[in-house]
Amino acid sequence: MCGIVGYIGDREAQEILIKGLSRLEYRGYDSAGVAVVNGSLEVRKKQGKIARLSADLANASLDGKLGIGHTRWATHGAPNDENAHPHVSTGGSFALVHNGIIENYTALRDMLTTRGYSFVSQTDTEVLVRLIEDFVKQTDLSLGKAVRQALSQVKGTYGIALVTQDDPDMLIAARKGSPLILGVGDGEYFLGSDAAPIVEYTRKVVYLNDGELVIVRRNGFKVFSVDEVKLNKTIHELEWDLEQIEKGGYEHFMLKEIMEQPTALENAMRGRLFEDDPFVKLGGLMDSSHRLRKADRIILCACGTSWHAALVGEYLIEAWARIPVEVEYASEFRYRNPILRDGDAVLVISQSGETADTLAAVREAQRQGIPVYGICNTVGSTIARETDAGVYLHAGPEIGVASTKAFTAQVTILAQLALKLAQDIELSEAELKEIVRELKQIPSKIAEVLEDVSNVEHIAKTFR
Numbered sequence: 001m002c003g004i005v006g007y008i009g010d011r012e013a014q015e016i017l018i019k020g021l022s023r024l025e026y027r028g029y030d031s032a033g034v035a036v037v038n039g040s041l042e043v044r045k046k047q048g049k050i051a052r053l054s055a056d057l058a059n060a061s062l063d064g065k066l067g068i069g070h071t072r073w074a075t076h077g078a079p080n081d082e083n084a085h086p087h088v089s090t091g092g093s094f095a096l097v098h099n100g101i102i103e104n105y106t107a108l109r110d111m112l113t114t115r116g117y118s119f120v121s122q123t124d125t126e127v128l129v130r131l132i133e134d135f136v137k138q139t140d141l142s143l144g145k146a147v148r149q150a151l152s153q154v155k156g157t158y159g160i161a162l163v164t165q166d167d168p169d170m171l172i173a174a175r176k177g178s179p180l181i182l183g184v185g186d187g188e189y190f191l192g193s194d195a196a197p198i199v200e201y202t203r204k205v206v207y208l209n210d211g212e213l214v215i216v217r218r219n220g221f222k223v224f225s226v227d228e229v230k231l232n233k234t235i236h237e238l239e240w241d242l243e244q245i246e247k248g249g250y251e252h253f254m255l256k257e258i259m260e261q262p263t264a265l266e267n268a269m270r271g272r273l274f275e276d277d278p279f280v281k282l283g284g285l286m287d288s289s290h291r292l293r294k295a296d297r298i299i300l301c302a303c304g305t306s307w308h309a310a311l312v313g314e315y316l317i318e319a320w321a322r323i324p325v326e327v328e329y330a331s332e333f334r335y336r337n338p339i340l341r342d343g344d345a346v347l348v349i350s351q352s353g354e355t356a357d358t359l360a361a362v363r364e365a366q367r368q369g370i371p372v373y374g375i376c377n378t379v380g381s382t383i384a385r386e387t388d389a390g391v392y393l394h395a396g397p398e399i400g401v402a403s404t405k406a407f408t409a410q411v412t413i414l415a416q417l418a419l420k421l422a423q424d425i426e427l428s429e430a431e432l433k434e435i436v437r438e439l440k441q442i443p444s445k446i447a448e449v450l451e452d453v454s455n456v457e458h459i460a461k462t463f464r
């Protein structure tokens with residue numbers, strides 16, 4: 001989940017949006033975009049660094065005192081200009097940015113397609129845009145109400161912000177499972193997915209809670225609950241200074257990512273593992289899990305920390321699914337003339353999806369006619385594109401070079417895969433249910449451990 005910024009006030013929005021996006025750059029991202037309202041709605045978005053977007057805006061700037069911006073960390077659809085946010089309604093009257101994942105986007109997309117809507121991107125986000133459009137069209141609802149109706153149909157997580165050319169004095173935002181903060185200025189408001197883009201302008205903030213929707217105008221804002229009751233929100237004082245916030249308040253990215261593990265693991269299980277249903281849903285392997293299940297041998301191939309995740313995966317798959325597993329160093333694989341036979345399946349693991357040795361292993365196995373599957377974090381990465389099928393971690397950007405949350409997310413995916421391969425065959429429904437129940441508890445157990453890290457610091461010093 002990446003970055004959202006928004007502005008409504010009397011200053012030029014573009015500069016505030018770009019600066020805000022740069023402040024969120026620490027989160028990592030693959031594309032950036034802005035939408036500004038000034039009579040009409042104008043959108044600019046670019047794959048790659050914010051500098052590319054800024055260069056484009058420097059050629060022809062967007063005037064207007066209302067706008068939204070986004071840095072994307074792709075989860076659905078490759079990182080490219082079309083998939084970058086903001087996404088606009090069919091007639092181009094409103095624009096939306098979104099952090100998070102819409103789990104039921106396939107069903108919604110099918111429904112909207114049969115109703116005559118078409119899509120220009122591969123994102124889950126555009127489905128939400130069309131859904132809002134549909135509510136406006138069918139029921140003649142105001143945009144705010146249409147957003148609320150559309151969100152009630154969405155399963156998954158979102159932090160969203162919208163602007164429309166039909167109302168140049170309105171910024172709409174809502175959240176569920178993805179943070180949003182409203183910065184309160186004097187006749188102006190700032191929206192941020194964290195405080196980083198806000199703190200420079202104001203320290204007065206309102207934290208939106210899950211299920212809440214805010215309608216912001218220059219002369220005030222109104223927050224509504226899920227059932228559309230107007231809420232009285234407290235205005236808090238930000239304690240962080242600018243520098244702290246750039247790493248989300250943590251001393252360094254690795255620490256931040258360690259602390260993000262409860263969320264990363266929840267996201268790795270979201271839409272895949274359900275408390276009341278022991279059957280794991282791995283959409284990316286839907287058409288190929290039977291092939292993996294029938295494999296005589298699975299070869300897990302990876303480098304570095306991903307290789308360590310593979311070692312855990314070996315134990316899990318062998319213990320639960322009873323399929324023999326071997327773990328290979330991807331860096332050795334292509335050089336050691338590996339024995340691959342019909343009935344083998346190769347599964348590669350890479351956080352970035354770009355690890356050169358792992359990619360070479362993919363190509364070596366494919367050259368020998370062996371099916372290759374992938375577990376990656378980065379959507380649209382080369383390994384994700386070149387493997388036959390696979391599963392994404394959805395752990396969010398990992399900037400720290402020593403892998404933390406990506407490792408635990410990889411193990412979480414491998415556990416789900418092992419369960420998927422075991423279900424119906426090796427494990428009874430009761431056994432599956434028990435494991436699922438335990439897995440679902442891990443994020444809160446990690447959160448509990450991370451609540452007090454003073455002991456960890458002590459132990460780390462001893463070992464050092």
Ligand code: GLU
Nearest residue numbers: 001002073075076099100
């Ligand atoms: N799921 C959305 C996409 O793939 C948003 C990703 C994000 O949080 O940046 O475009």
